[in-house]
Amino acid sequence: MHDTSTAATTDQDPSTLHSHWSVRVVAYVAILIMVNVMVDTVLAAPTFVLPHLARAFDTDQFAWIGASAMLSGAMWAPLLGKSADVYGKRRVLVITLLVAGLGGIVSLLAPNLAVFVVGRLLQGAAVASLFLTVAIIRDICVPKFALAVTGIVTTGSALFGIATPFVLEPVLETFGWQAVFVASASFAALAAILVRVIVPDTKRRTPGRVDVLGAVVLGIGLAGVLVYISLGQVFGWLGAPSLLSLGVGIAALLLWFLVISRRPEPVIDIRAISLVLGLGFLIVVMGTGAYQSKLQLVGMMVDVSPDEGLGYGLASPLALGLMFGIPSMGIALGGIGAGYIAQRVGPAWCLTAGIVTGTAASTLMFFGNGPSTLPVAVTASFLLSLTAGNLVTSGFNLASILAPAERQATVSGMVMVMIAIGSVTMNFVGSAILGATSVVRDGETVNTATGIYAYIATIGGVFLLAAIPAFFLMRKMRRQVSVSTDTASFSHI
Structure with missing residues (x-):
């Protein structure tokens, strides 16, 4: 990657970088994981209550409800990434947390769908929090150690998701869908305080303007x-x-x-994007988009009982917990595993493995009657979650070893733009498929089995298409060193 920016005014003394686990590193990682728990409450938690939100605001536009924050994230990311390199990553992270918290309050108090969407757009700032935590790790850890730590920070928050559905269901029955946004705003405020007080500011700045x-x-x-x-x-x-x-x-x-x-x-120098990084971006945008759209689909399937005779349905006392809780382990395992494996073989191999598992999961869901068979659906969702954790971590890791130190936040922000674009696009595509195949039954519009299976086939097709850039990425990377402790050695890729 050819860097044309000015070098950082204050670079890190290599002796101050962390190269192994310590009490201090564990504390930093724990706080940054809390930041990403807040991100999960913004992006994933509302998918648990999509039917409740649709009824509350009298709308069938699931895609707007589920993807508005991610769409906003695509708009926020370039500005916040560049700002973080120029003004400091910790400062910008605290600001994004406060904005996201304000968005949670607006969504909570929204009297109609228009105001609710405004709140979600503000919450979209949380998307920047994810890539800023990665950039901070890159600033405080040596590059090879940072690969593993990135996997823990980006996907460790998913472990909290194991219990979330089981806790959320009785909470929703008692307090309603608003509980999701109370939790989101609370996490944002607490995380902002902890980041400001405990996470170090490395003083690394890149001269220039935003x-x-x-x-x-x-x-x-x-x-x-x-x-x-x-x-x-x-x-x-x-x-x-x-x-x-x-x-x-x-x-x-x-x-x-x-x-x-x-x-x-x-804000983004697209002419400085190398072929390898561009291929990585393409894999991330397709793979993570396919996974995120699966969350929307699952939210609908667990809201339908098999007894309704629609040809699909997973509703049961355990469905919500199993479909969202167990796959959370897959996200954590996929991300943490990808981080440690990348230390040995490089993130490009991990990206390719993610496409393989994503394709296998979609195939199982489609041919294994997953929309109406809970064990099959849980297994496929777990595999897809492994894929998601792997792709997010490996996308950030690939960017981090290709980007110079003074542009870590900017390039990490580009990864987040890819995730946001993929997620928003695939959510809308899925919503269009369901809308085109829905029918009116007893005066109510319902999704059909044809639409559900077409949705799954589309997800599988996207994974198959992602195998093309993955193939060329591997061909390119076979001629390169997989991992180096010197980021600059990758600048020619």
Whole structure:
């Protein structure tokens, strides 16, 4: 990766970097995991209550409810990544936590869907928290040790998800869907305090400026195109609102690419992205998008009883806990395992393994009658969760060994943009499939087995397509050193 930025004004003394576990490192990791628990309450927890939210706001736009925060994250990430390199990662992390907490309060008190979506857009700042925790780890640990620690920080929060569904179900019955957003705002406030008081500020700064205008234009472009995918289902793909959104999005992206990105110090220097990093981004955007859309699908399947005769349904006393709790172990195992394995073979191999397990899980779900067989659905979900933990950790690790020290947050932010784009796009695609195949039954619109299975087949197809860039990535990386303690040695890839 060819870096054109100015070197950091304050670099780390190698002797101060952590190379092994200690009480201090454990404390830092525990706090950063708490930060990512908050991220989970923003991104994953609302999927547990999608039917409740749809009823509360009288809408069938599941994709907006489930993906609005991730869409917002795609807009926030470039600005916050660049800001973190220039002004300090800890400072920007604290700010993002406070903004996300405010978003949780707005969502909690929202009187209608429009205000609720505003709250979710504010909560989208939490997406930046994830990649900033990775960048902080890279600042305080030696590169090889950081690979393993990154796996723990990015996916360790999933362990809390094991108990979450079992605890959440009685809480929802007592307090309603609002409990999710109370928890989110509370975690954000507590995490902000702990990060500010305990996590060190390495004082590493990259001289330069933050192109706020460029970040806004890029964010508008991404949002315009992604919103079009959603509005097309409601107003028609050639409807005026849909075409207006698409037109604004494309115009903003063209303006940013042809004019703004060519100025000095753009928020994302796409011309500095190497082939290897680009292939890694492509794998991440496809693989994580497929997994995130699976969460939306599971939320619908566990809300339907097999007795309804729709040809699918997993509702039972244990369904919610099994479908969301057990796979949480898969996310943690996948991420932590990928971090330690990357120390030996490199993150590219781990990315490829993730595509293999994702394809296998989708195949099992489709041919094993997963939508109506709980043991099969739980097994497939566990495999998909292994895939998700692996892909997120390996995507960040690949970026970290390719990016120079002074651009860690910026490049990590680009990984988060890929995750956000994949998640939002696949959620909307899945929602479109279900909407096109739904039927009216007893005066109520319900999803059909045809739609459910088409949704699963689409997820599997995305994993198969991701195997193409994975193949070329492996060919490229076979000629490179897998892992080095010197990040700069990868700058030519």
